[in-house]
Amino acid sequence: MAVKTVVRKSLSSVQRTAHQVVHAILLQSKIRRIRRHIDPARISAVKADKGFMRSSEAFLRRHFPPRRDLSWHVAYAAASGIRDAMYIPENAFYLHLEPRVNPRATALLYSDKNMYDNLFAGAAVPTTLGRIINGRFFSKDYQLISAAELLEELRSSGDHVVVKPSVESGGGRNVQILSPGQLEGFLADGLGASAGENLLFQKLLRQHEALAGFHPASLNTLRIVTFWLRRGVVVISAVLRMGVKNAQVDNQAAGGISCGVAEDGRLKRFAYDKHFRQYSEHPTTRRAFAGFKVPSYAEACSLAVSLHRRLPACGMVSWDVAIDTEGSPVLIESNLRYQEINFLQLNNGPLFGRHTDEVLSMM
Structure with missing residues (x-):
């Protein structure tokens, strides 16, 4: 042995x-x-x-x-x-x-978005309509169902449905938005038959009109990074991510841009893409960034900090948070691996900022 x-x-x-x-x-x-x-x-x-x-x-x-x-x-x-x-x-x-x-091992355990309704119970997340977990069909409340029953659940929303892998979906990979008429064909293609298939079906979230103004086609989200210091969880950096050219996702890896958010919730002067190119206005809508006040920014930061406290085994979490039409922050995703730091440092300077010495002393 x-x-x-x-x-x-x-x-x-x-x-x-x-x-x-x-x-x-x-x-x-x-x-x-x-x-x-x-x-x-x-x-x-x-x-x-x-x-x-x-x-x-x-x-x-x-x-x-x-x-x-x-x-x-x-x-x-x-x-x-x-x-x-x-x-x-x-x-x-x-x-x-x-x-x-x-x-x-810890990061993988907490990264499955199909577990968010349990892990982050009580927090605002997009409405779950159904799931595929390890190739099997489940209802929103984790009851085993048939493919026909899942299709019925998805159609019941009467709206577009967001389909995303529940694991390894970084960079917006394989995220799709399906109309009610596309749902049957999507399920009929054999998705879920594979023993390793893991998908999450959610009702399409409508975003705050002020954020939609930068790029209406994508859900433009805040990336809020929190770190567990000796005195507790703090926000160390934040940016607003936006899609471009009518793309449905805002991820920088998929061609999107990001703009730094100051502590008072206002956007900074420039945004950047993954090639480190600088923009003073959105390349698609020509809307300027400087001074724009992000709605409910303080509330979004409070949400990120409170949720991080549920993950004591994780020192650093990058949260993707949307602001809905009512101005409420909604958790889209928590990122624990390959969190992407380039756009944070381009927009806001060094990753850990004034906390750098303390963070590195904890390593």
């Missing part, structure tokens, strides 16, 4: 190391692609700032030894104009920080 345990642990260690090596290579390729979209003159100006470069290198050597690659620092500073040594490089975050604050 002891030998088997040693072998199992050795294999696990080799797999983790291989995963880290592959991930590191992919991230290096990613930063090279990003830098091609940034004005070379701005990159040169940042590199010429010896004070910034020295302090950035000292920061990395102190907290992430022997790391000295300043590629991410240079990209963030050149694109945003914010020169701050406390930026967290993506490779340091994904390979070292995130796995420590949110252990993989």
